[in-house]
Amino acid sequence: DCPNGQLSVEEFKKIYGNFFPYGDASKFAEHVFRTFDANGDGTIDFREFICALSVTSRGKLEQKLKWAFTMYDLDGDGFITRQEMLEIVTSIYKMVGPLMKLPEDESTPAKRTDKIFKQMDRNSDGKISVEEFLVGAQEDHSIVRLLQCDTSS
Numbered sequence: 001d002c003p004n005g006q007l008s009v010e011e012f013k014k015i016y017g018n019f020f021p022y023g024d025a026s027k028f029a030e031h032v033f034r035t036f037d038a039n040g041d042g043t044i045d046f047r048e049f050i051c052a053l054s055v056t057s058r059g060k061l062e063q064k065l066k067w068a069f070t071m072y073d074l075d076g077d078g079f080i081t082r083q084e085m086l087e088i089v090t091s092i093y094k095m096v097g098p099l100m101k102l103p104e105d106e107s108t109p110a111k112r113t114d115k116i117f118k119q120m121d122r123n124s125d126g127k128i129s130v131e132e133f134l135v136g137a138q139e140d141h142s143i144v145r146l147l148q149c150d151t152s153s
Contacts, residue, residue, distance in 0.1 A: 009033045023097030031088060035071040036133040062134060071135045079127040086113045 120136035
């Protein structure tokens with residue numbers, strides 16, 4: 001319900017939260033909102049919403065991965081640090097709550113972050129470039145599963 005055609009972060013968090021009634025989706029929703037808000041004006045207009053939906057639902061794998069990279073790259077410097085990854089993964093764990101049954105090496109946000117970094121940080125510089133992200137995800141689909149918090153094998 002956006003009579004002015006603009007969606008605020010608070011409205012977005014409320015709507016997003018309805019999809020995750022057993023967890024706290026507010027922090028993850030803020031990250032999704034930031035990624036949808038292409039012009040950075042603090043609102044999502046209809047065009048931004050449709051463009052983001054198009055990429056996330058119908059885009060090719062590389063487009064989806066680039067979109068995901070943008071969400072994980074919190075400061076927009078072109079790299080994902082361990083701390084940035086941990087923040088997103090922690091927000092996902094809070095969002096899905098107790099419904100996820102995870103293997104021991106993914107039982108905490110820190111363990112999952114470590115697992116992703118071991119697989120993606122090819123040059124071991126402590127950060128993941130967009131190239132490392134794309135290559136890592138396309139070579140090993142379990143990484144895409146880890147990023148999406150999909151628990152099926």
